[in-house]
Amino acid sequence: MLSNDITESLVEQVSEALGHESPLVIEGGGSKAFYGYPQSADLQRLHTVEHCGVIDYSPDELVIHVRAGTPLSEVKQLVRDNGQMLAFEPPDFGGNATIGGVIASGLSGPRRPYAGAARDFVLGLTLITGAAEVLTFGGQVMKNVAGYDVSRLVTGALGTLGVILDVSLKVLPAPELEVTRTIAVARHEFQALLQSMGRHIPISAAAHEDGYLSIRVSGSEMAVTAALGKLAGEEKENAYWDQLNNLDYFVDASELWRVSVAPGSGAMLEEAALVDWGGGLRWVSEPEVCPRKKLAGEGHATLMKYNARFLDSGLDIFQPLGEPLAGIHQRLKQQFDPAGIFNPGRMYRDF
Amino acid sequence: MDKLNFISRLSKICGANIITDKPLLKVYETDGLTAKKQLPWLVVLPASIEEVQQIVRLCHRFDVPVVARGAGTGLSGGAMPHAEGVLLVLAKLNRVLSVDVDNLSATLEPGVTNLAISEAVKSLGLYYAPDPSSQIACSIGGNVAENSGGVHCLKYGLTVHNVRKLKVVSPAGDLYEVGSEAFDSAGYDLLALLHGSEGMLGIVVEVTVKLLPMPESICVIMAGFASVAGAAAAVTDIIAAGILPAGLEMMDRPAIQAAEAFVKVGYPTGAEALLLCELDGIEAELESQLHSLTRILQENGATSIATAHESEDRERLWLGRKAAFPAIGRIAPDYYCMDGTIPRRHLSRVLDRISSLSEEFSLPVANVFHAGDGNLHPLILYDANKADELQRAEEFGARILELCIEVGGTITGEHGVGIEKIDQMCIQFTTAELSIFHGIKAAFDEKSILNPGKAVPTLHRCAEFGAMHVHAGKEKFPELDRF
Numbered sequence: 160m161l162s163n164d165i166t167e168s169l170v171e172q173v174s175e176a177l178g179h180e181s182p183l184v185i186e187g188g189g190s191k192a193f194y195g196y197p198q199s200a201d202l203q204r205l206h207t208v209e210h211c212g213v214i215d216y217s218p219d220e221l222v223i224h225v226r227a228g229t230p231l232s233e234v235k236q237l238v239r240d241n242g243q244m245l246a247f248e249p250p251d252f253g254g255n256a257t258i259g260g261v262i263a264s265g266l267s268g269p270r271r272p273y274a275g276a277a278r279d280f281v282l283g284l285t286l287i288t289g290a291a292e293v294l295t296f297g298g299q300v301m302k303n304v305a306g307y308d309v310s311r312l313v314t315g316a317l318g319t320l321g322v323i324l325d326v327s328l329k330v331l332p333a334p335e336l337e338v339t340r341t342i343a344v345a346r347h348e349f350q351a352l353l354q355s356m357g358r359h360i361p362i363s364a365a366a367h368e369d370g371y372l373s374i375r376v377s378g379s380e381m382a383v384t385a386a387l388g389k390l391a392g393e394e395k396e397n398a399y400w401d402q403l404n405n406l407d408y409f410v411d412a413s414e415l416w417r418v419s420v421a422p423g424s425g426a427m428l429e430e431a432a433l434v435d436w437g438g439g440l441r442w443v444s445e446p447e448v449c450p451r452k453k454l455a456g457e458g459h460a461t462l463m464k465y466n467a468r469f470l471d472s473g474l475d476i477f478q479p480l481g482e483p484l485a486g487i488h489q490r491l492k493q494q495f496d497p498a499g500i501f502n503p504g505r506m507y508r509d510f
Numbered sequence: 511m512d513k514l515n516f517i518s519r520l521s522k523i524c525g526a527n528i529i530t531d532k533p534l535l536k537v538y539e540t541d542g543l544t545a546k547k548q549l550p551w552l553v554v555l556p557a558s559i560e561e562v563q564q565i566v567r568l569c570h571r572f573d574v575p576v577v578a579r580g581a582g583t584g585l586s587g588g589a590m591p592h593a594e595g596v597l598l599v600l601a602k603l604n605r606v607l608s609v610d611v612d613n614l615s616a617t618l619e620p621g622v623t624n625l626a627i628s629e630a631v632k633s634l635g636l637y638y639a640p641d642p643s644s645q646i647a648c649s650i651g652g653n654v655a656e657n658s659g660g661v662h663c664l665k666y667g668l669t670v671h672n673v674r675k676l677k678v679v680s681p682a683g684d685l686y687e688v689g690s691e692a693f694d695s696a697g698y699d700l701l702a703l704l705h706g707s708e709g710m711l712g713i714v715v716e717v718t719v720k721l722l723p724m725p726e727s728i729c730v731i732m733a734g735f736a737s738v739a740g741a742a743a744a745v746t747d748i749i750a751a752g753i754l755p756a757g758l759e760m761m762d763r764p765a766i767q768a769a770e771a772f773v774k775v776g777y778p779t780g781a782e783a784l785l786l787c788e789l790d791g792i793e794a795e796l797e798s799q800l801h802s803l804t805r806i807l808q809e810n811g812a813t814s815i816a817t818a819h820e821s822e823d824r825e826r827l828w829l830g831r832k833a834a835f836p837a838i839g840r841i842a843p844d845y846y847c848m849d850g851t852i853p854r855r856h857l858s859r860v861l862d863r864i865s866s867l868s869e870e871f872s873l874p875v876a877n878v879f880h881a882g883d884g885n886l887h888p889l890i891l892y893d894a895n896k897a898d899e900l901q902r903a904e905e906f907g908a909r910i911l912e913l914c915i916e917v918g919g920t921i922t923g924e925h926g927v928g929i930e931k932i933d934q935m936c937i938q939f940t941t942a943e944l945s946i947f948h949g950i951k952a953a954f955d956e957k958s959i960l961n962p963g964k965a966v967p968t969l970h971r972c973a974e975f976g977a978m979h980v981h982a983g984k985e986k987f988p989e990l991d992r993f
Binding site: 242303436 | 670
């Protein structure tokens with residue numbers, strides 16, 4: 160695997176941008192360029208892909224420390240070769256996703272309700288701040304409460320707080336066996352079915368679409384075999400979960416909403432084309448009314464696919480924040496990036 | 511500020527729930543870190559969120575420091591009072607507000623004890639995973655403030671992994687929510703940022719936790735070893751074999767002997783090290799794991815192996831570990847508990863070094879640790895009534911923390927920085943990193959009225975500590991470079 164440390168060059172580019180007060184768009188593999196507000200083609204790019212390689216990987220410590228530009232596919236392959244996995248199952252949207260982008264977007268896949276989110280596996284990271292300083296937070300150990308948890312704050316901040324240089328992630332043993340089953344059940348009944356399986360079936364993913372519940376069972380061969388004996392339904396390819404994770408299902412949708420609610424919530428349950436995360440994540444394409452209007456204060460909705468006229472109409476891509484949260488966000492941004500040079504307006508229009 | 515005027519305004523908010531008498535204030539002069547004492551100016555015990563808001567608003571207006579306190583079991587002096595400030599005791603807010611079986615969550619007031627959560631949902635076949643040793647007394651609000659761990663962290667995570675939503679009172683007295691009942695929320699991850707923030711950013715007044723279904727099957731394996739290195743190697747092999755135990759704990763000889771003398775549960779007192787390993791999950795999965803685990807323990811020279819399946823037997827095996835701190839308390843007048851975390855591969859070397867430091871400072875040490883995640887709890891035994899023993903214990907502790915940083919670890923895994931480890935923060939972080947921490951504090955609490963002086967040292971303090979440290983270093987740390 161390629162290993163290359165270009166910290167110096169990246170810091171230099173940030174310093175220069177700071178000197179000219181000209182914004183920088185941080186770009187890894189570009190697989191999630193569609194996520195968040197579009198960044199003008201006129202803005203200068205800061206490319207991280209050459210800052211790559213595994214700094215340290217000790218499978219028996221359950222920790223991998225990698226540079227931001229390392230391709231997600233290579234990291235997944237490396238840990239797989241060692242019988243381990245990135246348990247939050249980050250999507251790559253069929254592109255050249257990098258670890259930096261995975262952490263900056265903070266998105267997690269179908270295993271999320273059962274294993275945890277991207278932020279749950281971040282142990283520490285190094286970033287270049289808007290003052291062109293290289294700072295390290297957290298570390299390579301499982302437990303660390305020294306100082307505020309900046310690593311998790313930066314996870315999912317879409318690069319607005321700094322340029323991620325490297326990150327340490329907790330990895331988990333990969334299950335010996337995974338099998339997917341699909342069972343015919345109505346939308347309003349699938350959660351009761353899931354609940355009845357409770358603690359006896361080692362579920363690692365559950366999604367509902369077109370009248371069918373798909374569940375993935377993971378564990379030792381003995382455990383999975385025993386669990387399958389208690390389950391009805393037809394077997395299905397495990398590749399289904401990658402397709403679902405990468406939104407293949409919605410390739411032709413012109414408007415797609417990601418609605419995140421409590422798994423048992425009734426909001427947008429029937430309207431959603433696909434329900435993932437055991438009920439907690441609802442994908443709604445081309446709805447008649449904006450899903451935010453139907454959420455009534457519970458959960459939040461993100462516009463994942465859209466055409467430009469949506470933005471012209473003033474629609475927000477991410478759920479707007481009320482006070483005092485919006486003020487806290489702005490002040491945090493100000494502390495990390497006082498000149499506002501990183502990914503301006505990518506997450507919220509005003510910073 | 512007119513102090514009497516302030517007190518009269520305060521009593522309009524919370525009536526008789528104010529303590530101003532010195533003898534009564536003395537009850538609150540320390541948290542679990544008894545070496546650090548400070549009488550608060552006032553103690554208030556609000557009975558509702560509205561009262562908390564009004565009290566904090568009043569303090570904000572008059573620039574009076576506010577130190578939040580739950581059960582006061584913290585081990586780093588995070589809830590040590592402020593001489594000029596109000597100690598905001600949240601213990602009266604101790605109701606379980608709701609349990610949501612469909613979404614596997616429970617909403618609690620901050621003073622609910624950790625163990626009370628699991629007890630409240632036990633009949634539903636559910637439990638709350640993080641279980642710090644102080645779980646019978648410590649409160650969920652304090653668990654959030656310190657991001658507490660426990661013996662089940664390796665598999666189930668810390669408090670931050672098990673909380674969905676918080677209601678927080680800002681320094682200006684505003685009430686807001688972070689996180690949600692959903693699996694994520696819009697914006698920055700303030701839910702994570704508030705965890706472990708030691709009452710510096712906001713006052714937690716309501717906590718929604720994630721509940722888990724009780725595992726189908728649980729077993730506990732206890733193994734004795736003739737050497738610490740043997741036990742450490744077994745831990746590495748267990749993880750390498752792809753087994754993720756629910757708990758994986760180690761104790762050294764002094765800790766084993768103290769625990770056995772206290773609870774008499776049949777720990778191998780002749781062993782140099784003891785491993786306690788809990789497996790949980792689907793019955794079929796457990797069987798195959800237990801088989802590999804036993805083989806690994808044998809291959810690494812275990813001198814005794816005991817397995818417990820029934821709940822009573824399992825609890826018996828855990829009892830010695832969970833009672834380790836009080837057990838040590840019986841054999842020494844005082845003990846000082848450390849909390850460094852290290853990459854596990856350095857375990858044997860760090861323990862050797864702690865043992866030679868123990869000789870250097872002429873103070874015995876007993877070690878208990880969360881072996882799976884590298885979190886060490888060396889307990890330094892001393893007698894506060896003997897001249898200079900406390901000071902020696904603190905110096906010894908500081909050296910252990912510095913050792914943890916040397917090998918790429920951290921000064922605190924789960925107890926927090928508080929006032930205790932504030933100087934070591936200057937070693938773990940650079941000036942620019944500390945400045946970001948101060949920036950985060952300012953983003954939430956511009957007037958710095960919440961728990962001032964804790965968790966993050968001022969740059970001035972670090973400069974002074976640095977001067978002292980370098981001076982001392984010339985004489986005391988010549989061998990550190992061997993790591």
